[in-house]
Amino acid sequence: MRSQYNLKLPHSVYSGKNSLENIKSILLENKVDKLAIFTDKGIERAGLLNYPMEFVKQTGVDVVVLDDLPAEPTYKQVQKLVDRFKESKADFIMAVGGGSVMDTAKLASILLTDRYGVYELLSRPQLAKKCMKTLMIPTTAGTGSEATPNAIVAVPEKELKIGIVNDDMISDYVILDAIMIKKLSRKIAASTGIDALAHAIECFTSNKANPFSDIFALEALDMILNNIVQACDNPEAMDAKNKMQIASFYAGIAITASGTTAVHALSYPLGGKYHIAHGVSNAILLVPVMKFNEQVCVGKLAEAYDRCVHIEKNCTTVEEKSKFMIDQFEKIVKHLDIPTSLSVFGVPESDLDILVDSGMQVTRLLDNNMRKVTSEDARKLYKQIL
Template identity: 85%
Template sequence: MLEKYNLKMPHVVYSGENSLENIKTIILENKVNKLAVFTDKGIESAGLLDYPMNFVNATGVEVSILDDLPPEPTYSQAQKLVDEFKASKADFIMAVGGGSVMDTAKLASILATDDYGVHELLDEPKLAKKCIKTLMIPTTAGTGAEATPNAIVAVPEKELKIGIVNEEMIADYVILDAIMIKKLPRKIAAATGVDALAHAIECFTGNKANPFSDIFALEALDMILNNIVKACDDAEAMSAKNKMQIASFYAGVAITASGTTAVHALSYPLGGKYHIAHGVSNAILLVPVMRFNEPVCRAKFAEAYDRCVHGEKTCTTVEEKSEFMIKQFEKIVKHLDIPTSLSTFDVPASDLDILVDAGMQVTRLLDNNMRKVTKEDACELYKQIL
């Protein structure tokens, strides 16, 4: 555990019923002249953008909609939207979407006045400084991008995803309104929810874990384990959905204070090379990596059991508690019908060496894993999911 640690969070967070109403106050308080709205065409076609735009339009502010963004964008695709934002001359950013939308909006907030772009930040992420304030409105309960200083982009030439980390990208405002995820398809709710689950348990068991990150990671884990199934299975379970939103945010805060580990490190090639959705990639690797980590994380898993299991506790030893937690992760992934094998995505076994080489490049996250991951270990982990 770190001996020195810090906590950085968005300036203001609104949550609960009708929290979208705060959009009007935010726009007026910041004397916005022109608002850039980052979103994607899927959000628009689902009618989700209408909810926040009703409040935006009530202010009479000029608006520029930036929606030409594919899922899991490359750095050049993110740059295209950044360039459109620069041309718009907007003075405030509102992002309405999932992780890719929010990450691209965050990049725009620190690149608005610079000659360099996203590509340069791959090697020098701290180069840029925030020049435009941001409001994040997530439409999933999973990525936690509304809370983090990270922006994830695909790098095709490396067949990998890379996280650009810069504290300047932390949002100024966040709105967590469950109406934004009420109609979320179960498949997406499941994948993004397990992504949040991975964030929580990875941050709690990482080398950089500390008293600040533990508070948020444990609370997130408790809320996710006890709400994710209901939130995904029942379209009307608004309380569970709101708790998942809050848990996703908490897990994002934990990332900022601690960081993810080998689950995310080894999942990056799955998105970068095979375009497997980020949450699904993490779900595939979650149980294998947790089982690999169990010998050195046993006490942490037991602590998580004591916190997250309510009612009668049947496990008494540290070993029993640890095993129970891993089996719970496994049950959730199975119940939510998330694939657990790369064969579902036609990933050939002959690509094993490519996966290992790419995964081992993500040293920023592998170094945070409590159990050292060697090239041979990565090979064995990938073999389990091929």
């Protein structure tokens, strides 16, 4: 554990029933003239944009909607939308969507200049400074992007996803209203929920874990383990859905204070090369990596058991508690019908060397892993999921 640590948070966070109505006061207190709304066409087709737009319209501000963003976008696709944003002359940003939408909006908030773009930030993220305030309204309970200073983009040349990290991307306002995820499909709710679970347990068992991150990671893990199944299985379970939103936000704060580890590091090539959804990639790797790490974080997993298990506790030793937690992760992934093998996506074993080479490039996250991951370790982990 580090001897020094810090905590960075959004300025204001709203949650609970009808929390979207805070849009009006946010826009009015910031004297917004023209609002740029980042979203995607899937959000619009689902009618989700209508909920926040009801309150935007009541303010009378001008609006430009930027929705030309595919899932898992490349840095060039993100740059294209950022350029459209700059042309709009908007003076406030609102993002309504999942991780890619929010990440793009955050990048736009620091890229009003023409001196550099997304590409330059891949290697020099600290070049940019905040130029505009942001409001994040997530439509999934999983990515935690609304809380983090991170933006993930695909880099086709490297067949990899790269994280751009800049503290100025932390959002100014966040609204977590369960109405935004009520109609979320079980498939997406499951994969994004497991992404949040991975954030929580990885940050709790990271080399960078500290008293600040542990508070949020443990609370997030507790809420996720005890709500994710109901939130995914029952469309009317609004309390469970709101708890998943809050848990995802808390796990995002944990990322900011600590950091994810080998689960996320090794999942990046799966999204970058094969375009497997980020949450699914993490779900596939979660249990194999946690079993690999167990020998060095058995105490932390036992601590998580003591905090998060609310049924009758029959485990007494740290080893039993640790095994129980990993078994629970496995049971949840199975219950939610998330694939646990790359064979479903047609990934051939002949690509093993490419996976290893790409995964080992993600040193930013591999360095956080409590157990050192060698190339041979990565090879064994990938072989388990092929």
